[in-house]
Amino acid sequence: MHYLKEWIVTHQNMFKGLFATIAILMGLMVLADWLIMPLYTQHGRERELPDVTEMSMAEARSLLIDNGFDIVVEKSVYDATYPESTVVQQNPAAYSRVKNGRRVYVTLSAGEKLVQIPHVIGKSERDAEFTLKQSGLLLGDVYYEYHDYHLRGVVSDQSIHASLEVTENTSIDITVSLGREPHRFLVPDVVGKSFEDARKIILKSGLEIGSISFVVKREYVPDTVIEQSLKSGSEVNQGSAIDLVVSRLESMLWQ
Incomplete structure (x- = not known):
């Protein structure tokens, strides 16, 4: 027991120093958690996110950057309602409160979808209608005329030339041959x-x-x-x- 007491007295200052060091480290950890980390993560510094829908990409980028946010184009979709490069959707939603520097993901309009007109001359009326439908187009008016070259029932003309690009659901008129013109x-x-x-x-x-x-x-x-x-x-x-x-x-x- 005598030796144990002497050892404790001898190392008492060392234990005090160790406990003091541990206390200081714990204090620093608490300080880092409550002061330094919030400053780093900007915790508590949230701002209202502006509405950038229906703006052009350039306008949306300028507004978001001026307000301390970043902008990322997530995707583009065909939309006949809005001109090309117009923001049609944003995430997070407008007016939500988010941290400064938050990335805002936007969806842009690619404008109206254009489709290429197929060549339907030489096809039957039914095949021509099916081909137009497969291309995202509509069959418009159907005219019938006699034709020396095209057989009866075959498309001899179309209102818009093949390979041109038009918007979806455009109507294409066709002329169907009645064959050679008879006398009676x-x-x-x-x-x-x-x-x-x-x-x-x-x-x-x-x-x-x-x-x-x-x-x-x-x-x-x-x-x-x-x-x-x-x-x-x-x-x-x-x-x-x-x-x-x-x-x-x-x-x-x-x-």
């Missing part, structure tokens, strides 16, 4: 057909639609052809017109 034309039977179907059949036959009159016939579906002026199966000259009588509901006659 057979009158088709369109009675009982809808008016739209009758119109197509008459035009495909190389004839014209004459006057159209409407009558109330409750036994027929509205817009049904119930009479035609030229007898079906008869031969007539090119360009002859067929007058039609079409059924309507009584209320539709006044529209």
Whole structure:
């Protein structure tokens, strides 16, 4: 016991110094956690994020940098609503409170999507419509003309040349060949057909639609052809017109 007491007395100052060192280190750690680290991370210095949507990229960049933020383009998307290089979305959201120096990710408009017009001359009407649809386009008006080169039922012309670029959902008109022009034309039977179907059949036959009159016939579906002026199966000259009588509901006659 005597030797133990002497050893404790001898090393007492050393223990005091060790405890003091530990206390100082712990104090420094607390100081670093509460003072130095907040300064480094800018903890507690949050700012309201401005709204940069619907701004150009240049305007958005300038505003964010002036307010102490960074800007990163995350992606571009086709958007017909906004011009190209306009900010359409931002993350974090506008007016949220974030730290200074925070990166703001934006999505830019790539403008309207342009598609290349396909070549449909030489295709059937159905194939042409399918090809246009596959390219993001619409089939517009369909015209029928006699053609010495293209066979009957084949597209002989298109309203916009192939390989040009247009916006999506643009309508492309086509002309379909009726084959070689005959000397005489057979009158088709369109009675009982809808008016739209009758119109197509008459035009495909190389004839014209004459006057159209409407009558109330409750036994027929509205817009049904119930009479035609030229007898079906008869031969007539090119360009002859067929007058039609079409059924309507009584209320539709006044529209």
